[in-house]
Amino acid sequence: MPEQVIWGMEVFLNGLMAGVLYALVALGFVLIFKASGIFNYSQGVMALFAALTLVGIMEGQVPFSHLINATFGTEIHHFGWHVPALLAILLTMAVMVLLAWLVNKLVFQHLVNQEPIILFMATIGLAYFLEGMGDMMWGSDIKTLDVGLPQGINPMIDEVTYGIFGYGFFIDNLDLWATGIAAVLVVALVVFAQYTKQGRAMRAVADDHQAALSVGISLNFIWVMVWSLAGFVALVAGIMWGTKSGVQFSLSLIALKALPVLMLGGFTSIPGAIVGGLIIGVGEKLFEFIVGPLVGGATENWFAYVLALVFLVFRPQGLFGEKIIERV
Amino acid sequence: MFYREAGDFKTSYAEDTQTFPIRFDRYRYFAVLAVAFLVVPFVINDYWLNAVFLPFLIYSIAAIGLNILVGYCGQVSLGTGGFMAVGAYACYKLMTAFPDVNIFFHVIIAGGVTAAVGTLFGLPSLRIKGFYLAVATLAAQFFLVWLFNRVPWFYNYSASGQINAPERTIFGIPVTGAETAPWATYLLCLVFLTASALIARNLTRGMAGRKWMAIRDMDIAAEIIGVNPLRAKLSAFAVSSFFVGIAGALFFAVYLGAVEVGEVFGINKSFLVLFMVIIGGLGSIFGSFAGAAFLVLLPVLLKNLLVGGLGWPTDLAAHLEFIIVGGLIVTFLVAEPHGLAQLWRVAKEKLRLWPFPH
Numbered sequence: 001m002p003e004q005v006i007w008g009m010e011v012f013l014n015g016l017m018a019g020v021l022y023a024l025v026a027l028g029f030v031l032i033f034k035a036s037g038i039f040n041y042s043q044g045v046m047a048l049f050a051a052l053t054l055v056g057i058m059e060g061q062v063p064f065s066h067l068i069n070a071t072f073g074t075e076i077h078h079f080g081w082h083v084p085a086l087l088a089i090l091l092t093m094a095v096m097v098l099l100a101w102l103v104n105k106l107v108f109q110h111l112v113n114q115e116p117i118i119l120f121m122a123t124i125g126l127a128y129f130l131e132g133m134g135d136m137m138w139g140s141d142i143k144t145l146d147v148g149l150p151q152g153i154n155p156m157i158d159e160v161t162y163g164i165f166g167y168g169f170f171i172d173n174l175d176l177w178a179t180g181i182a183a184v185l186v187v188a189l190v191v192f193a194q195y196t197k198q199g200r201a202m203r204a205v206a207d208d209h210q211a212a213l214s215v216g217i218s219l220n221f222i223w224v225m226v227w228s229l230a231g232f233v234a235l236v237a238g239i240m241w242g243t244k245s246g247v248q249f250s251l252s253l254i255a256l257k258a259l260p261v262l263m264l265g266g267f268t269s270i271p272g273a274i275v276g277g278l279i280i281g282v283g284e285k286l287f288e289f290i291v292g293p294l295v296g297g298a299t300e301n302w303f304a305y306v307l308a309l310v311f312l313v314f315r316p317q318g319l320f321g322e323k324i325i326e327r328v
Numbered sequence: 329m330f331y332r333e334a335g336d337f338k339t340s341y342a343e344d345t346q347t348f349p350i351r352f353d354r355y356r357y358f359a360v361l362a363v364a365f366l367v368v369p370f371v372i373n374d375y376w377l378n379a380v381f382l383p384f385l386i387y388s389i390a391a392i393g394l395n396i397l398v399g400y401c402g403q404v405s406l407g408t409g410g411f412m413a414v415g416a417y418a419c420y421k422l423m424t425a426f427p428d429v430n431i432f433f434h435v436i437i438a439g440g441v442t443a444a445v446g447t448l449f450g451l452p453s454l455r456i457k458g459f460y461l462a463v464a465t466l467a468a469q470f471f472l473v474w475l476f477n478r479v480p481w482f483y484n485y486s487a488s489g490q491i492n493a494p495e496r497t498i499f500g501i502p503v504t505g506a507e508t509a510p511w512a513t514y515l516l517c518l519v520f521l522t523a524s525a526l527i528a529r530n531l532t533r534g535m536a537g538r539k540w541m542a543i544r545d546m547d548i549a550a551e552i553i554g555v556n557p558l559r560a561k562l563s564a565f566a567v568s569s570f571f572v573g574i575a576g577a578l579f580f581a582v583y584l585g586a587v588e589v590g591e592v593f594g595i596n597k598s599f600l601v602l603f604m605v606i607i608g609g610l611g612s613i614f615g616s617f618a619g620a621a622f623l624v625l626l627p628v629l630l631k632n633l634l635v636g637g638l639g640w641p642t643d644l645a646a647h648l649e650f651i652i653v654g655g656l657i658v659t660f661l662v663a664e665p666h667g668l669a670q671l672w673r674v675a676k677e678k679l680r681l682w683p684f685p686h
Contacts, residue, residue: 067644070641118665121606128657256595267459305464305470306467309452
């Protein structure tokens, strides 16, 4: 087999892995959109915020230490303890639930029945707020996140592929883990939505707010729950991305990539988010590999968006989205 | 007391359809123009020019442009930064290719080029709506910035990849480059802003604007009463991009002088202009001014207050700015979805009846 093809296959596999991570972020978008019709732009920043909080708790950082130091002239940075990863994750989750409650209480309860575009803009405002808040609480320097996930080349795949092609593929262990975790997460979410009481209530709210209200489902509870779920997904995505490339601002930009993923897959479909993520991941890696050198590289910046744009012109509701029916 | 329409009789159709039907409004408008053109140029200095006036004037043009698209036509665009970059690079290429032509025309042609690019990226709006369109315009943002970064022709093969504005003059007075007087650049931008606002105001009051608003309010219904959605949407994209392109050209040539496209015209610029439009008020020309003024002044104020007054480090002040801007946007949307312009309208209504409550 020619070398180019083998390299291409490696790029393909790596693209699949990257796609899983995009899909993880996109999942959070879909959850909120399905249940409340809010297109939550701040999902990416929530992932960043979750990752920052997780690192902060694990390292025992004092929240707002910069602010406190600047105001009172003190020199405090750390509490001096280290929290084990699992406990820190639980604590972070608690923070995300609190955040979900606050967001619902302070913002979206007041915006019920507003136009979708107003809600969308509110989430952009929320994104800015969270971004500033995260940096304010935990400082803006790039942090490393290590919750004990294995990293580095996977020797087994390396050996097996070396045996077949005479060339070992470089597949990161972390990506394999991410794939596994994403799969578990998706199955869990689907089971939750299909078979539990709260999941049914969530789908009922998604279907028709007023009808759900009239049969006694608490909208507030469902919305807080959905935002918490999205916070949980954001936390998982934040851990994955954070471990891979450090916890930094670009995390929220990577999350922007979830938008074309959603457009491909359709805003309302969980399988769509997964398939869309894979297509974008593979597509941009292969495009960079094949066309990138011809046009000067860094095509990853825009390929996903342009692909989604071209795709949408032919199929406006995405791959798995519900058919758009317009009534007057 | 003075703000009354009583006694202000209209005796011709022209008077009846004028922009400011109330006499006090009209005088105020001329007074503002007089101060802007006749007083400010004499007192302006470098700090005020670069920190407040130039950004305000240029962002106002961009906000007017985006307001036409988002506020009047209802098509959300996140590609403003990319379109500003088109204006900047078109202006740069024109300035270097035709050094003898006056820069005034370069800026206008740069707006025209941007209008063409904007129309091209507006084409998907015929098929897709709402969020899908918003994300689709992100394609314009990222693709255009990448294009200007990677294709050397656009930056004339310069080693740094930056574009630098050469010195150009109008009536023998330098307006770009290193040797500019504050009043000259100020007046140039002010002329462009005044012209843009006048054009935008009259477009939105006329047939074009009504078509845009019909599309915004309900596109299917608009189509049924005879608005051609293709022409309405694409004309909104074209006009909007024209203003945004002019803003981009001025931002590069007059304000910054040297531009690295990824930093200056990145996605953040798109959001900044969008926020100006939201905070100012969707579908209002005055709102564009108010939003631009607000978001230009806020960082300057915060910086002076926190860094200068309290001695905070700059990065901390920057974070607080993010929090405040984000919080304000949410607060505005909750309290007053129609922005500063709506507050202004309410105030005027109150003023008309003052001192009586009803």
